Amino acid sequence: MNVIAFYIAAAIAVLTTVLVITRKNAVQALLYLAVSLISVAVIFYDLGAPFMAALEVIIYAGSIIVLFIFVVMMLNLGKRATEAESKLLHARMWIGPIILAGILIAELAYLLAQGNTRVGAAHVIPPRDVGLALYRPYLLGVEISSMLLMGALVGAYHLGWHKQRKPETQDANREHATSPDAGRGPVRTGSGRTVGAP
């Protein structure tokens, strides 16, 4: 384990996380969040857990953050949003995350080039050990996580649910109105939200 590399990456992680919660622009905050996650990945690599480092980048920085950014960028439709988006191209927006990410890349390149950094770590955990831990002692944890996701899915479905109102069944629906949304007003065309929904 390279101590200096650890402290650099840790400092970047703390700094970017503070920036995430202080930035007013959502996209900029998310860029910092991506850098924060990558710096955690570098720490993992430095500690002798290359598999975790890869997972961190692939799952968090790779898929979740990219999804966040897509959603945030696509949500604001209209003229104001277009103006806001053109601002994103300003150097002011991305220069900070780029510099910090550059430092991390340099650090990672140094660690990779050095090659023997892992000698200092307690021991390197290969993917096989992770798999063995997950499918032996933590088997129940892995399986019960599916119940967690199931519960969250049902919850998300409930929150996002609204009565489908097809023209021919509209009256029938109104008659036995068992839904919380029944009689709440028409569905706004194309928006997928009921009137008055937040």
Next chain:
Amino acid sequence: MATSLNDMMQTVPQWSDYIRILPEIVLSLFGMAVMMLDAVMDESKSQKALGAVALIGAFGAIGATLYQAQYPFGYGFWEMVRVDAFSIFFHFIVAAVTAVVILASFEYMEVQRIRAGEYYGLILFGAVGMSLMSSAVELVLIFIALEISSIATYILAGFRRRSATSSESSLKYFLLGSFATAFFLYGVALMFGATGSTSIFAISRSLESGNISLLAYAGLAFMFVGLGFKVAAAPFHVWTPDVYEGAPSPVVAFMSTAPKAAVFAVLLRVIFEINSPVPTRMWLIWIVAALSMTIGNIAALVQNNVKRLLAYSSIAHAGYILVAFAALPSSGIPAAMFYTAAYAAMNVGAFAVISHFGGEGERYVTMEDYAGLGKRSPLLAVTLTIFLLSLIGIPATGGFFAKFYVFSAALQANLVGLVIIGVLNSAIGAYYYLRIIVAMYMHEPKQEAPVAPIPMGAGLALAISVVVTIYLGVIPGRVLNYAQQSVSELTPVGQVVSLQAPHAVEARMATNVKKALAH
């Protein structure tokens, strides 16, 4: 107690492993069955049927728990879960509360026009997490179980979507609850850093063997903050009144008892196992217990909304239970367990009354609405009176023995100051519970219209709650004996556990695989 070498070598779960999580399996299967049936059945007819399926699931979980009690106790899934009298006690509370709450929800769903499918599904999924929490002895697994239970209750709190207070309740609970869970997770991480393990027994052994680092103290404190939030103990209680006020009443009955019982089970295990080598644990719990009792009771004095009043009362009762935590394990653990059971019975009952009386949109929840209830619906008034008397701690109700055992456990541990604070608080508490009783019997009703007759589901739920409350107050011996017996089966405090920690199993398995690969 020590697992044989054969068990260590096992590569797939054995039959016995599945029996150790039988209630969770039953609840999960029925939860999924409810969701499936909801998808294929006609919505106008399915509501009662789904409730019935969920009810069978909850009773199935009770049956599974009873079956577990007959089966030899021990570890399952590589020492991730431990089934003993202690976990069976809490399994039973969770499953029974789930069943009674489902019964109480039967008519409520129709009155409030709530879609039943997700509601019953989420209650069963939540019960899976709560059930698992009480038998898990590994902090990562406890965390996952805690999250399952929390996510289900966040959504359930906001189930009356047309009501703004319900949505507020859900959002508030979600934001603060996630924050608290993060505290718990951070505590687990620090504890892992200090001891190199997330197994409760391995942590306990590691702390016994050497001097305890600051990291371990910090980890324990963070975990206590996270769990303290979930049971609504005093410095972390601010969310409780708003959430209980907005959430549907049957859901409040559920979330103020079942998850609390499960989290108290975790706290008991964590505090009495991990913290056992730390003699100075008392003062922290002492302060939290005293604060919870005092803040809860004093704030409840000025409440006019009965749901908010019971929310503050629930903070106070968390304080009474924590008094037992400050006592010695031999008397404190059974006292806390008994209190949890008694509180579950009386609180579920009280909220079942509130949910029936509230009517559509839960309109009737203030003190003025309860005025003259004794004339308008004598049966409902008598039932609520029994629960309120039990919450005060009047003899012949479960609440009396619960308080009695807790305070005598504290006296045995020489915590005279805490007992004095507790008894004074009980006196303060009597005032506001009596206020409701006085309003019901002595004040003139605002409206003369009789209350809707108690429907069958709610009636059954009330009957069960009344019977259990009085049973615990008249013949507490059996339940208390079971609680005491379960303490002797918990790993005795201070004894070096002759078990292999999960990571030891893991290491051994890794070498086995290496050998196999070499061939």
